[in-house]
Amino acid sequence: MNAVELFSRFGKGRIRPLSMITCYDATFAAIAASSEVDVLLVGDSLANVMLGLPRTSEIGMPEMIHHTRAVRRGAPLACVVADLPYGADSSTAQAVVHSQALVAAGADAVKLEGCGEEVIAAIVAEGIAVVGHLGLLPQTAVSLRQVGRSPEDRALVLDQARRVQAAGACALVLEHIPSDLGKDVTEMLSIPTVGIGAGNACAGQVLVLHDLLGLSERQPPFAPARVDLRGIVTEALAGYHRDVSQGRFPPPAA
Ligand code: KIV
Numbered sequence: 513m514n515a516v517e518l519f520s521r522f523g524k525g526r527i528r529p530l531s532m533i534t535c536y537d538a539t540f541a542a543i544a545a546s547s548e549v550d551v552l553l554v555g556d557s558l559a560n561v562m563l564g565l566p567r568t569s570e571i572g573m574p575e576m577i578h579h580t581r582a583v584r585r586g587a588p589l590a591c592v593v594a595d596l597p598y599g600a601d602s603s604t605a606q607a608v609v610h611s612q613a614l615v616a617a618g619a620d621a622v623k624l625e626g627c628g629e630e631v632i633a634a635i636v637a638e639g640i641a642v643v644g645h646l647g648l649l650p651q652t653a654v655s656l657r658q659v660g661r662s663p664e665d666r667a668l669v670l671d672q673a674r675r676v677q678a679a680g681a682c683a684l685v686l687e688h689i690p691s692d693l694g695k696d697v698t699e700m701l702s703i704p705t706v707g708i709g710a711g712n713a714c715a716g717q718v719l720v721l722h723d724l725l726g727l728s729e730r731q732p733p734f735a736p737a738r739v740d741l742r743g744i745v746t747e748a749l750a751g752y753h754r755d756v757s758q759g760r761f762p763p764p765a766a
Contacts, residue, residue, distance in 0.1 A: 584618025
């Protein structure tokens with residue numbers, strides 16, 4: 513099933529909510545694929561969680577291609593969406609070339625932030641599935657505050673959502689907006705919305721893997737950790753160091 517077919521099952525009249533998780537390497541891609549999560553997103557959040565950079569706008573196509581290839585190697589059969597990084601859609605022609613490069617690296621669809629209708633239409637015209645992204649847009653945001661609170665901002669998000677769908681996107685990520693706005697957008701569109709901090713009325717949910725696993729140093733309020741992997745890993749490493757430094761590992765030959 514291609515990405516457009518997959519996402520269409522989660523739009524209006526959907527079978528159930530869709531699950532999406534970010535993924536950046538082959539090991540976690542293989543684990544995520546065996547967990548039956550519906551979609552793996554090679555998000556440009558890899559700048560923050562994998563590369564230690566303060567802003568997602570600090571990475572480009574080389575990093576996105578590198579990590580998309582790794583995820584595809586780990587999960588050959590998964591539906592993989594890859595982010596177009598900041599600046600990669602600065603012109604329609606560039607956006608198409610960069611989308612083709614991400615597909616060649618293993619992506620089934622590309623995701624782009626903002627309401628670039630012409631860009632979305634041009635990529636879709638080349639036969640590449642596009643996922644939109646509205647609400648908080650980390651590539652350009654000046655603050656991490658919730659978006660869409662005032663009547664004007666709310667109307668803007670609704671209008672942009674309508675235009676992203678009309679341009680041909682097959683799904684729309686909604687980040688950090690009020691739940692009732694997430695509900696209104698979801699009810700208005702026929703393509704599925706995938707929320708991250710956008711309430712439970714969205715057609716699906718996406719989280720950053722490191723938040724879900726408790727690896728992040730700062731946990732967003734809308735992304736509770738399901739396991740304290742940072743604590744577990746720290747304890748395992750401290751135990752290893754203790755045993756090596758005290759001569760207990762490896763154990764003496766029997
Ligand atoms: O890059 C990313 O992790 C994302 C999610 C926040 C949806 O775009």
